[in-house]
Amino acid sequence: QSALAQPRSVSGSPGQSVTISCTGTSSDVGGYNYVSWYQQHPGKAPKLLIYDVSKRPSGVPDRFSGSKSGNTASLTISGLQAEDEADYYCCSYAGNYALVFGGGTKVTVL
Amino acid sequence: QLQLQESGPGLVKPSETLSLTCTVSGVSISSSSYYWGWIRQPPGKGLDWIGSIFYSGSTYYNPSLKSRVTMSVDTSKNQFSLKLSSVAAADTAVYYCARISRVGATDYWGQGTLVPVSS
Numbered sequence: 001q002s003a004l005a006q007p008r009s010v011s012g013s014p015g016q017s018v019t020i021s022c023t024g025t026s027s028d029v030g031g032y033n034y035v036s037w038y039q040q041h042p043g044k045a046p047k048l049l050i051y052d053v054s055k056r057p058s059g060v061p062d063r064f065s066g067s068k069s070g071n072t073a074s075l076t077i078s079g080l081q082a083e084d085e086a087d088y089y090c091c092s093y094a095g096n097y098a099l100v101f102g103g104g105t106k107v108t109v110l
Numbered sequence: 111q112l113q114l115q116e117s118g119p120g121l122v123k124p125s126e127t128l129s130l131t132c133t134v135s136g137v138s139i140s141s142s143s144y145y146w147g148w149i150r151q152p153p154g155k156g157l158d159w160i161g162s163i164f165y166s167g168s169t170y171y172n173p174s175l176k177s178r179v180t181m182s183v184d185t186s187k188n189q190f191s192l193k194l195s196s197v198a199a200a201d202t203a204v205y206y207c208a209r210i211s212r213v214g215a216t217d218y219w220g221q222g223t224l225v226p227v228s229s
Contacts, residue, residue, distance in 0.1 A: 001173055003156065034213040038157075045206060045222055046157065051215035089157050093214040097145065097170035099159040 004029065004090055004102035011108040012080045020105045022073040022090030028100050030071035034093035037066055037075045040104075041086045049088075050075060077107070085109045112136040114207050114220035122201075122227050128194040132207030132220060133187070140165040140185045147210045148181070148192045150203040151222075158203075162210050163190055202227045 005023040012018040022029065022037075029035055035053045038046035048057055050066035053073065063078045073092070077084055090102040118130035132146070139146060147162035161171040163181045171179045180193040194201060205225055209218040 032213070034215075036215045038216070045219040046216070047219075048215060048217045051211070051217075052213070057217060091157070091159075091214055091216070097162055097212070098172070099162075099210070099214045101149075101157040101159060104156040 001028075001094060001098065001100050004092060004100055006088075006090060006102040006105045008103075009106045009108065011110055012077075013110045014080055014082065016080050017076060017078045018080060018107060019077075020075045020088055020090075020107070022075070022092075022102045024071050024073075024092055024100070026071060028092040028094040029068065029073050031095070032093045033068065035066065035068055035073040036091045037064075038089045038091065039084075039086050040089065046089060080109055082109050112209065112218050114209065114218060116205060116207050116220045116223040118223065118225070120223075120225070122197055122225060123229050124198055124227055125196055128192070128197050128201065128205075128225055128227070130192045130205055130207070130223065130225070131189050132191070133189050134209075135188070138185075139183060139188050139190065142209075143212070145170075145210045145212065146183065146190045147208050147216070149206045149208055149216070149219075151206070152200070152203045160192065160194075160205075197227045199227050201225075 037050040040046040054066040145162040148160040183190040204222040206222045207220040
């Protein structure tokens, strides 16, 4: 059960769009439509942004969207805002109630 | 409103057992179809799923930690607990308790508690 692969960092200017990839295997990301994404600000607990690949919990802005193709899931932040500067983690169901997280991506708003 | 709060010793010595408890308020652990779990984050690093437990006591552990992890639930106190044995410096982390759906969506998190492992 290896960590999912995410880019260490991505950046964009306010108003732009950024996309974070999350690559796993057919045993996790590719095998189930159960990928979730989390936002974490420094010193805070993670916050659920996306679940079941592309669903947003109540209260999450529609600027955040998720998708999946094969063994790679993606999170897109449209209309980047200063408060979006944070760490982002993907997580996939891996069967038998097991979960695997990505290594995290730092988003910088230029 | 559902809330989770971790509690436990602030420091653990190498080779000893780390013990944490999570107290859930706002919902009964046994009335939910959700699982309850532990996730940790070493300083400056990413998140790592430790394990999940259902109110019935069924447990599911990260294979990499399975030999050292024990989770339990006390429905009368609306709490669940984590024990991690034979700790080493690499187990130093912020430990979060959380509510987890059957397929992994973690929608409620505790604030986290930093547990250093040091002599």
